[in-house]
Amino acid sequence: xxxxxxxxxxxxxxxxxxxxxxxxxxxxxxxxxxxxxxxxxxxxxxxxxxxxxxxxxxxxxxxxxxxxxxxxxxxxxxxxxxxxxxxxxxxxxxxxxxxxxxxxxxxxxxxxxxxxxxxxxxxxxxxxxxxxxxxxxxxxxxxxxxxxxxxxxxxxxxxxxxxxxxxxxxxxxxxxxxxxxxx
Numbered sequence: 444x445x446x447x448x449x450x451x452x453x454x455x456x457x458x459x460x461x462x463x464x465x466x467x468x469x470x471x472x473x474x475x476x477x478x479x480x481x482x483x484x485x486x487x488x489x490x491x492x493x494x495x496x497x498x499x500x501x502x503x504x505x506x507x508x509x510x511x512x513x514x515x516x517x518x519x520x521x522x523x524x525x526x527x528x529x530x531x532x533x534x535x536x537x538x539x540x541x542x543x544x545x546x547x548x549x550x551x552x553x554x555x556x557x558x559x560x561x562x563x564x565x566x567x568x569x570x571x572x573x574x575x576x577x578x579x580x581x582x583x584x585x586x587x588x589x590x591x592x593x594x595x596x597x598x599x600x601x602x603x604x605x606x607x608x609x610x611x612x613x614x615x616x617x618x619x620x621x622x623x624x625x626x
Contacts, residue, residue: 452513452621459503460622463538466496470541471596490549491558497542504535517616527606533599537592544592547585551578 470493477485515524550556553574555566567575576582610618 451624453510455506456510456513457622459499459506463496463499463503466492466499467538467541467596468600470496471593475593487557487560490545490556493542493545494556494558494563497539497546500535500538500542504539507535513621516618516621517610517614526602530599530602530606533595534603537596537599540588541592541596544585544588547581548589549582549585551580551582551585552576553582 470489473485473489476482477489515527519527546556548554550564553567553576555562556564567577569575607619607622610616611620
């Protein structure tokens, strides 16, 4: 199943990888900005794009299961291969866990979920307009996960980019070309 992926990747694989990568990095940057500068006006957009990204990430996971893992290009030591697998797993799991934890935080915390003003889960508000938690434990757990995993995600992205550049600049193999080729 994986041999056809040795030299080429499907257009679907490439598009999902690129869109999710850009989406995750953008939402991560916006999330950090929102919390550092209390930019509350961005929360609805952040949640909307996060919910959409979850759908795309689930699609990517199903696609990966269908297509299998791409085989490596070039020579890698066992340690490099294990490091690459670990980073890929961290990134794939985080593309699911990050938006799920955000939904747990929002819905559990009583803020509901609307995707570009289309209400999916109604917010629970008191008379003063403050959110009433639907499930405080779930909301708090989502909050803690959402804040904690950013360090793993940032680290994994940095290592992933460094690894890709190593393949391209030092190893001079086709790894990056395989992801970004247009065919």
